[in-house]
Each structure stands twice: as C-alpha cells, then as structure tokens.
Amino acid sequence: MKKLLLATAVLVSTNASALDFTVLAGVDSNNGPAVAAEIGVGSALIGFQALGNVEQKNVIGADEHNPEGHDLIQSQKDVTFYTGYRFENGIAAKAGFAMSTFEGSISDQRQGPITHAVFRPMLGLGYDFSNTWSVNLHYTTSANVESFQDETLNKYSEYTFEDSVTIMAGFRF
Incomplete structure (x- = not known):
C-alpha cells in the first residue's frame, strides 16, 4: 500500500505543472451570484458554472x-x-452551453407543476493577470419555452430565459 501511495505521489508531482485548477466567483446580470470551476491541461480547459436561482x-x-x-x-x-x-x-476563449430549467406551479393546482429544459449557447473570454489571478466574462443567449397551457394564463404561456452576462474573478491553484 505504501508503494502504491508513493508511486501515485510521484506520478502526480511530475504532471502537476501541466494541470491546474481554477475557482471563480462573481455575479450574473440575471441570476445574481455565480461560481465556477475550471480544470486546465496545458492550454486547454474545461469548466462548469453554477448560477443563483431566479424565482418570480x-x-x-x-x-x-x-x-x-x-x-x-x-x-x-x-x-x-x-x-x-x-x-x-x-x-482565454471559451464556448459551451447553459442547461436552463424552468419550473412553474399554481397554488390551486389546476395545472400540475411544469418543468422544461432548454440548452442555450455560451461564449466567454478570460484574461490572466498573473499565474494565479484572472478575470472572466461569460455571455449566454436568451431562449423561450412554453409554460402554462391554461387560457386564463395567456400572459404566462411563454417563459423567457433572458440574455445574461457573468463577470467573475478567478484564483488558479
């Protein structure tokens, strides 16, 4: 077991220079707080961003x-x-998609809870001020989904996911 642990530590330390991890936090124009994480391998990166919930x-x-x-x-x-x-x-140039979900309900339960999901394109830019600090700007396009089918809810028959802009600061490990 000790040999396996030692071999793993040596292997990780030899590849550590090519692998980095960035934690980002900031604010989104629609959803409020935003957090993200990125894993970089050389010049390539993959990331995940979570936004605060919007409730009306x-x-x-x-x-x-x-x-x-x-x-x-x-x-x-x-x-x-x-x-x-x-x-x-x-x-850094970034591209991806936001998976946005809509949930709707009415207190009198004349129509059960509704859930819809839509994929929205995302583009982003980042700039490294140093080896550890960066600033990032992400843009996600708008989309519409059908919500309630009840004719008395005509005003709410469509839900719009607004365009959103997120600005975040990041720290790289």
Whole structure:
C-alpha cells in the first residue's frame, strides 16, 4: 500500500505543472451570484458554472369571489458547461452551453407543476493577470419555452430565459 501511495505521489508531482485548477466567483446580470470551476491541461480547459436561482411569484385570478387569488410561482435554474483555450498572451476563449430549467406551479393546482429544459449557447473570454489571478466574462443567449397551457394564463404561456452576462474573478491553484 505504501508503494502504491508513493508511486501515485510521484506520478502526480511530475504532471502537476501541466494541470491546474481554477475557482471563480462573481455575479450574473440575471441570476445574481455565480461560481465556477475550471480544470486546465496545458492550454486547454474545461469548466462548469453554477448560477443563483431566479424565482418570480405573481398573484393571479383575484376577483370578488377569491380576493387573494392564487400564487403563480416560476423558477429558473442554470448550469453551464464549457471548454476553452488559453493563448500565450493570457487571453482565454471559451464556448459551451447553459442547461436552463424552468419550473412553474399554481397554488390551486389546476395545472400540475411544469418543468422544461432548454440548452442555450455560451461564449466567454478570460484574461490572466498573473499565474494565479484572472478575470472572466461569460455571455449566454436568451431562449423561450412554453409554460402554462391554461387560457386564463395567456400572459404566462411563454417563459423567457433572458440574455445574461457573468463577470467573475478567478484564483488558479
């Protein structure tokens, strides 16, 4: 067991210079907080980004018989997968996709919870200020999905995932 552990440590230390890990944190124009992680192998990188949830709550169907109406809750969650290339001048170009999910429900349960997913293109740029610090800008395009089919909810029949811009600072290990 000790020999296996020693061999693994030697192998990892010889390849450590070609492998790096970056942790990023920042803010997204729609979703608020954003975190990401990137693994770099030489000039290539792969990454994963998670964004805060967007939740909207509206009161619908309020009238004299039901003055409080019903709660319409719409929730959006986004995760992004991407790959990229780091150029020698410190700039990194990135491309990937965001998997965005929509969940909707109405408190009176006339229509059960609805879930839709859509893939949205993502482009990004990064710049390395040093061997350890970087700044990154990611852009994800908008998309629409159908939400509720009830004719009384015509205003909410389509949900729009807005364009989003994320700016993050990163620390590389």
